[in-house]
Amino acid sequence: MSDGGVLLIDKPVGPTSHDVVQKVRRKLGTRRVGHAGTLDPPASGLLVLCADDATRLLEYLVASTKGYTGEVVFGLATDTDDATGKVIASASASQLTDERVQSAVSALTGVIEQVVPVYSAVHIDGKRAYDLARKGETVDMPSREVHIHEFEVGAIQVEGEVARATFSVTCSKGTYIRALCRDLGEQLGIPAHMASLRRVAVGLANLSAAVSLEDFLASERPEQFFVSPESLLSEYPFISASTAMLERLSNGQRIPLRELAKPTPDLAVKETVMVTDEGRLALVAEVEELRGTLVLQPKKVFWKRG
Known part of the structure; x- marks a missing residue:
């Protein structure tokens, strides 16, 4: 590139x-x-x-996965599910224990259904959900399936009627961490919201x-x-190609996989492949089947001769 x-x-x-x-x-x-x-x-x-x-x-x-750290507050719920919103519910969290929290965390780990926060950019009947919420309109928010790969909550720190804890999460894209904090409170029967958030991995x-x-x-x-970009794309198969092959691919021609230099990884139909020229990304291709033969179809070409 x-x-x-x-x-x-x-x-x-x-x-x-x-x-x-x-x-x-x-x-x-x-x-x-x-x-x-x-x-x-x-x-x-x-x-x-x-x-x-x-x-x-x-x-x-x-x-497909992202990592976060942050802080959750128990005892107060907000209309935005984070610290920027108005408090809409409160209850004492002074008796909350680490054991109860860990049990609730387990219930929210793995593949779960998550209701999208009211204050979000999701479209509802052609309008942004946060615009409807700001007008005071009540809407049924959609739910989505998300994957919480790892969810860890630190020791509870009680401060009067509220309690705080740090957390770390590794999850699928599309996950709302403030909704996860909200749902953690619901699992415990105590209102909760996300106090802070920091993304640490994409x-x-x-x-x-x-x-x-x-x-x-x-x-x-x-x-x-x-x-x-090569360092961030290693989850995709990488293959190298000769100048002659890159010339053909850059012109939109398909290359049969059998023509590639060996060894090459096992590739499947519809699989995305990164093609390199002396270690540098030259183009992105997709494996297709053409008359019983697996071929590379160029999708994004960056390579230029010379």
């Missing part, structure tokens, strides 16, 4: 993900910047951005490799923070 790249930005609390994209666009002097998964303004942490040619990889970087991208937004914007060489 010759132009652009992937950025791992540590978003601070406050700006929207779109705000961050706009700042990065101005800094890099390009309109072609997009993100692989939004973060709400009250949340901080890892935001994966793609610039220029790399924006064509966004659909492959929207990872697929293979980790917060430890990210640059703060402040440092990125202050840099005289912002391109130094680009990371190779």
Whole structure:
């Protein structure tokens, strides 16, 4: 890939993900910047951005798993399920125990049904749910199946009638962590909400490799923070191709798998494949079946001769 790249930005609390994209666009002097998964303004942490040619990889970087840390508060529920909302229910959490919390956590681990928060961007009859909520309209929110791979809650800290605990979650994309905190309270019979949230992982991208937004914007060489897309796409099969094959693929021609250099991984129909040229991503292809033969069909071409 010759132009652009992937950025791992540590978003601070406050700006929207779109705000961050706009700042990065101005800094890099390009309109072609997009993100692989939004973060709400009250949340901080890892935001994966793609610039220029790399924006064509966004659909492959929207990872199936994401990791978060944060804090949950027991004893108070809010209309937004986080600390930005109005308190709508309260009850004493002074008698809450770690044992009860761990039992509730177990019930919310694995594949679960999650009701989408009222204050969310989900469309209800053509309108955003948060717009309807702000008007005071009551709507039936949809539920979705999500996978909570890991859910850990730390020791309870009681402060009068409320209790706090830190947590860490690894989950499928589309999971609302504030809804998970809300549901944890419901499991315990105590109102609860998410007090803070920090995203620490998106697929293979980790917060430890990210640059703060402040440092990125202050840099005289912002391109130094680009990371190779190859390092974040290793969950896909990688194969190398000769210049002659890349020439054919870049022209839209299909290549039979049997023509590839050996060894190659076992590939299945509809499988997405990353094709490299001397270790650099040259194109994205998909395996198809053509008259009984498995072939590579080019989908996204980055390779240029010379």
